[in-house]
Amino acid sequence: MSKSFVQLHNVNKSYWRDTLEIPVLHNINLDVPEGEFVALMGPSGSGKTTLLNLIAGIDRPSSGEVSVNGESVSRLSESALARWRSRNIGFVFQFYNLMPVLNAFENVELPLLLTKLNRRERRRQVETALSIVGLADRMKHYPNQLSGGQEQRVAIARAVVTDPRLILADEPTGDLDKQSAEEVMELLSRLNKEFNKTIIVVTHDPRAAEKAHIQRHLDKGELNHL
Amino acid sequence: MKVLKLVSKNATRHLLRTFLTILGLAIAVMAFAVIRTSIDAWYAGANASSPNRLVVTNNISLVFPLPLAYKEKIEQLDGVTGISWAQWFGGTYVDPKNFFAQFAIDGESYLALYPEYIIPAVQKETFLKERNAVIVGRALADRFGWSVGDPIRLIGTIYPGEWDFVIRGIYTGKEETTDEAQWFMRYEYLDERMKAETPGRAGQVGSFIVQIADPSKAAQMSATIDSIFVNSLAETKTQTEEAFQLSFVAMASSIVTGLRIVSFMVIGIILLVLANTMAMTARERVSEYAVMKTLGFRPIHILGLIFGESLVIAGIGGLLGILVTFPISNLLSIVIKDFFPVFKLEIITLAIGMIASITVGIVADIFPALKAVKTPIVEGLRIVD
Numbered sequence A: 001m002s003k004s005f006v007q008l009h010n011v012n013k014s015y016w017r018d019t020l021e022i023p024v025l026h027n028i029n030l031d032v033p034e035g036e037f038v039a040l041m042g043p044s045g046s047g048k049t050t051l052l053n054l055i056a057g058i059d060r061p062s063s064g065e066v067s068v069n070g071e072s073v074s075r076l077s078e079s080a081l082a083r084w085r086s087r088n089i090g091f092v093f094q095f096y097n098l099m100p101v102l103n104a105f106e107n108v109e110l111p112l113l114l115t116k117l118n119r120r121e122r123r124r125q126v127e128t129a130l131s132i133v134g135l136a137d138r139m140k141h142y143p144n145q146l147s148g149g150q151e152q153r154v155a156i157a158r159a160v161v162t163d164p165r166l167i168l169a170d171e172p173t174g175d176l177d178k179q180s181a182e183e184v185m186e187l188l189s190r191l192n193k194e195f196n197k198t199i200i201v202v203t204h205d206p207r208a209a210e211k212a213h214i215q216r217h218l219d220k221g222e223l224n225h226l
Numbered sequence B: 001m002k003v004l005k006l007v008s009k010n011a012t013r014h015l016l017r018t019f020l021t022i023l024g025l026a027i028a029v030m031a032f033a034v035i036r037t038s039i040d041a042w043y044a045g046a047n048a049s050s051p052n053r054l055v056v057t058n059n060i061s062l063v064f065p066l067p068l069a070y071k072e073k074i075e076q077l078d079g080v081t082g083i084s085w086a087q088w089f090g091g092t093y094v095d096p097k098n099f100f101a102q103f104a105i106d107g108e109s110y111l112a113l114y115p116e117y118i119i120p121a122v123q124k125e126t127f128l129k130e131r132n133a134v135i136v137g138r139a140l141a142d143r144f145g146w147s148v149g150d151p152i153r154l155i156g157t158i159y160p161g162e163w164d165f166v167i168r169g170i171y172t173g174k175e176e177t178t179d180e181a182q183w184f185m186r187y188e189y190l191d192e193r194m195k196a197e198t199p200g201r202a203g204q205v206g207s208f209i210v211q212i213a214d215p216s217k218a219a220q221m222s223a224t225i226d227s228i229f230v231n232s233l234a235e236t237k238t239q240t241e242e243a244f245q246l247s248f249v250a251m252a253s254s255i256v257t258g259l260r261i262v263s264f265m266v267i268g269i270i271l272l273v274l275a276n277t278m279a280m281t282a283r284e285r286v287s288e289y290a291v292m293k294t295l296g297f298r299p300i301h302i303l304g305l306i307f308g309e310s311l312v313i314a315g316i317g318g319l320l321g322i323l324v325t326f327p328i329s330n331l332l333s334i335v336i337k338d339f340f341p342v343f344k345l346e347i348i349t350l351a352i353g354m355i356a357s358i359t360v361g362i363v364a365d366i367f368p369a370l371k372a373v374k375t376p377i378v379e380g381l382r383i384v385d
């Protein structure tokens, strides 16, 4: 078996409501080799988003260890973590979460503002990312001028524009019609095949999950093979 | 910072709300500046006073007179370089509503002590020669359309009867703070008629104005003057001209205090207006901030966005407020110039208004900014709009 790229070791996660502990994830162990395409499935409330957030370094486990590409994510400081995220993670949200005041170009450019790239380099990279998702002709459009599927493709362009090795998508098709959902999954699949991105996608939809090589099932906080 | 590009886009997101907020700020800054200018107007007399002039009045009250004979005794003191006197006349011109300050003065000595009243030499000469001559300030002359040569009749209130005068001079102020709304008549004119009609009221003055060589000895000189007349029939109260003027302000101190309180309340209102807008804004953008943080933006960037936006709004509001202050205070100065001859918008007032606006812009944001920075990403993302 190839070396793991994403590794979770004995990860537990609970939320606290005042003094009440809400356990969400129990003893999760997960190994994802580089270049894999994993679908994470499970009923609503089973902890899929929580798990993805831990891998993305936007939340911390209660115990256990999360590492990505050998970096122990759970041990980084807040600001180191922010910097790490900007270089290593592309995140795709269920509701696209584009900035409504920015057009497609500017939305995709946003993560590049944190880099040292100059305006011309940024432009080139944004155009590349938008043409990968097939929206090079929609650069000047604002989110409210795009369909849901187009918005999600812009969001995917935003996730890949910094060329991260890991792309995490939380129910990226959850809010889309069948046709658009198909296109989005196809796009993720292409990113995996053509650009060798490691992809972990959370989804309800078994049809969507078929695109992935590995399907894992989360139920009541426990992770199972399918 | 490249993120600041987002600031202007965010600020114009809800155009109407931003516009109303800016308008509120502008009105508040304008109100603040106008109120502060009104307060300054009360102090105009004190600010225009000269440090080497002392005013001697009756110790009991301003309305009680002093004997003119005191002049000789004060004059002889070391350090006194000039002395004159004045008496409040208080006559009515046509209608009691036409109030203005009227002083009977000793022409030569008085004008020598007040170099800030600029009078053409010819006019001054005539004034000194003719008993019923009057010199009025430019603003007062404009108010009633008087010009040199006009005969004016006042009806006495303190000094009963009809009094006929001729305008012989119009003075202008040397400084912007000089009161140009006064009426100066000759003391001799008043005193002679008193001698004839009510001899008991002759030879009395309301105040002496004493010029001293060394302003730093003002307190000492005042004490010396008062000590001469201690235990006499009319004890004196000597103070610097500034203190004398301030005692008038003190009479109206509750009004001034009220104005001060209102001026701070205005600042408080701007704060509420802006704090409300920024809190609304921050609430709406919780999930956007969470997304930005997910992308790797750090608290400093988020703070830049939030403070940048409110500083833009506060800055524009403050500037607009300053711009509208000019016409408004001009208008106001015309309306109230009979009572506040010196109503002048000071640069410092505008600067304070602007600084207050900017400060409020920062303070209004402290709470929303802290919240935006402290909210964990996962909390921010869970809020679906």
Ligand SMILES: Nc1ncnc2c1ncn2[C@@H]1O[C@H](COP(=O)(O)OP(=O)(O)O)[C@@H](O)[C@H]1O
Pocket: A015, A016, A022, A024, A042, A043, A044, A045, A046, A047, A048, A049, A050, A051, B378, B379, B382
């Ligand atoms: N910030 C939080 N505070 C408290 N409970 C939370 C929080 N986030 C998630 N949960 C709870 O954790 C459980 C798993 O949530 P989540 O990971 O969003 O599930 P899924 O994505 O599989 O639907 C749910 O019961 C949810 O209510």
Ligand SMILES: [Mg+2]
Pocket: A048, A049, A050, A170
């Ligand atoms: Mg979820």
